[in-house]
Amino acid sequence: SGKSKAILERLTEGTIELAKICAKEKVDAILISSAFAGAGLISREHYIEFVLPYEKKIITEVQKEYNIPIYTHTCGSIGDRLDLMLETSTNGIDTLDPPPLGTVELEEAKETLDGKAFIKGNIDPVNTLLLGTTETIRKDVEWRINVGKKRGGFILSSACSVAPRTPTQNIELLYELVETFGKYE
Structure with a gap:
């Protein structure tokens, strides 16, 4: 030690x-x-x-x-x-892997952090981006944006590195959904 x-x-x-x-x-x-x-x-x-x-x-x-x-x-x-x-006085926490890859439930993280640090991530790079369908990606992203936007301090992104062989159209869909639903008013 x-x-x-x-x-x-x-x-x-x-x-x-x-x-x-x-x-x-x-x-x-x-x-x-x-x-x-x-x-x-x-x-x-x-x-x-x-x-x-x-x-x-x-x-x-x-x-x-x-x-x-x-x-x-x-x-x-x-x-x-x-x-x-x-x-640690960090201004933000990056990745926040959701289950099953990690243990971070977005609603609980928002409550725990209580606006004291921003959150970046929480999109499962394997089960959502790599393996997801257009519909499952859309549903997951919209849900995370709606939960994350409450009280601000949320940057939607892949929870960690984007998995190899992730279909380009899934990344493009993520971008389109963020542009459509991810703006703070």
């Missing part, structure tokens, strides 16, 4: 340095990738010990000097740690 934390501390310092360089160059936002911080790989307790303090330090240190949005990418099963992710 001591060696792990020493390594994490060094990585944190390097990440802070890199994030400040990016912020100084006036990037639009900074993404912290914690792809392995989901429940599929580490427990909630290990998240508290090995992720939370380091992500919080990165965000706090960068935002002391720069007024820049910082959001966090974590794949898979993160429904049990959304409350902890808020403790």
